[in-house]
Amino acid sequence: MAYAYTPFPYSPPPGLTAPEPRHPVVIVGAGPIGLSMAVDLALRGVKSVVLDDNNVVSLGSRAICWANRTLEIFDRLGIGERMLAKGVTWKVGRQFHGDREVYNFDLLPEPGHKYPAFVNLQQYYIEQYLVERAQDFPDLIDLRFLNKVTDHKGHADHVELTIETPDGPYRLETDWYIACDGAGSATRKRMALPFEGQTFDEHFLIADVEMETSPFGNHNTPERWFWFAPPFHNGQSALLHKQPDNIYRIDLQLGPETDPKAEATEEKVVPRVKQMLGDAPFRLDWMSVYKFHCARLEKFVHDRVIFVGDSAHVVSPFGARGGNGGVQDVDNLGWKLAAVVRGEAQPSLIESYDIERGHAADENMRNSARATNFMTPKTPIEALFRDEVLNLAADHPFARKLINSGRLSQPCSLAHSPLQTSGDAPLEPGSALLDAPLRGPAGETWMVQEAQGAFTLLAIGNITPPELPGIARIGINQNVSDYPCFSDPDGYATRRYGSERLYLLRPDGHVCASFDHADSAAIKAAHARATGACS
Amino acid sequence: MTLPTLDDNLGTEGDTVYAALMTAHEGLSESESHALNARLVLILANEIGDRSRLEELFAAARAAGRR
């Protein structure tokens, strides 16, 4: 069934009739990133106004693949379980070369994690769930649809905005302006900031079709099929991927010399889909023709204007790093901005968002550019190596690992960030936390549910976490104490974290220090460092 | 990157190995030979299995071609 795009209500904002008091945070853009930002801040008690020029969720599904770490962050924000319930967890990947299957792999979920490696779910569902989640915080999140930001002006300690509504323009002032206005960010353009990187010449047709009969054959396993030099299409590559509601994502590489307007029409698309899927009936749900870019802003923080998500960096979609990267931006910025707004940290802490997420953006761009280059060889010799990798892959495992139709996004290590205290541990400082099943007084739970959101001392085995201001504590395999304690029923936590160990986790779940004894002074120093007190 | 000087590893088998490489190409068209070479490069790279060593070797191969 086609998704029902229900418009969100508009109501005239107060600023139309009387000046509004200065807001602590204004978020421009209610895409997945702006909405996640608002929910993250609300969970920390920080108010925000969210402005969007539109009043419906993303038209067309766009992002469909959500990675494990993103799902864990969405768990903290309160929509992870809903995504898992509705989404498709894909299991089998098949790679074809021409009409020959080169190899297939089973994405067997690694046990001991609440969330699988990947879930497919249309972007419009994510946005709907986030809007509904935001509505749980009526006192903290002020969602304003059909509010288009037309101008802004930065000052030393605030930003002034001009906003267009159906009832005319008004103005707002905010301490912090969070630009989540997407790849075409008007904020970025007004500030004349260069957005540089690599543009790929190839055009891609992206279409979603609804089909009753699975194109993967007479079984119901959700698969991902990827073709190099597909027999049904005279382009370089094709992709078929399952989404909920019997919707299938099709990507067809169209080549550089393509008229995108002529291609994005039913007359052109329907025959292409038929060539691929045969005669089974289908409904065309959405289609679009893209050229992809990898580009980023040199700096994400410009005084009181902070760029988050696609406004800060874009990648080609192979490897699913756009939306996933943006959600990780939010996870990184949320606690820092909240600490600064509440006066608990210096504004300079925000600079570490630029360093840490700039590093991640580079990694995401590098990975998605490599995948795109593999799929779209630019010279005859690149095409030759690509084809011979595929020829070798039929017999030789090493070559299978070189086939690159997108590398699954992994959480980026922050090991080189100035907020980290280096040290040796099974889970090194800088790494994102690893999930593990836990058992507590209230029953079964997960590490991602117990250890995210605040600075937390995680103590495993016979080691007592000291009580320190601003730091939560949890214990694993300990005698019940005055802080929450859990057992490690299947041994995953001990295997992943070691024993007789303390970890200091940041609110975004990254390890910022690790200790083999309870040294309060060292823990306080690591905490001070992680909140920007020294660098 | 300093370019490595590549000393002999093949010893008395050098001529035999070279002849075997020519035999591997025997009867192939030029494009089939190019494809074989590409596969060989990939296979040998995997055998060497050391990224920084490979980067040195790629640079050495490229430099020698410039003469």
Ligand SMILES: Cc1cc2nc3c(=O)[nH]c(=O)nc-3n(C[C@H](O)[C@H](O)[C@H](O)COP(=O)(O)OP(=O)(O)OC[C@H]3O[C@@H](n4cnc5c(N)ncnc54)[C@H](O)[C@@H]3O)c2cc1C
């Ligand atoms: C075909 C395709 C497939 C993709 N697949 C994946 C995938 O599988 N996984 C993945 O992680 N990512 C994927 N992506 C990337 C993903 O869609 C983006 O990274 C994501 O949408 C970025 O979210 P955002 O909130 O930063 O920006 P957007 O989603 O673009 O949202 C920006 C919002 O700002 C609003 N806005 C803009 N200007 C103004 C203004 N002046 N005033 C007020 N509001 C404004 C817009 O209306 C919009 O709501 C894909 C992208 C494409 C195109």
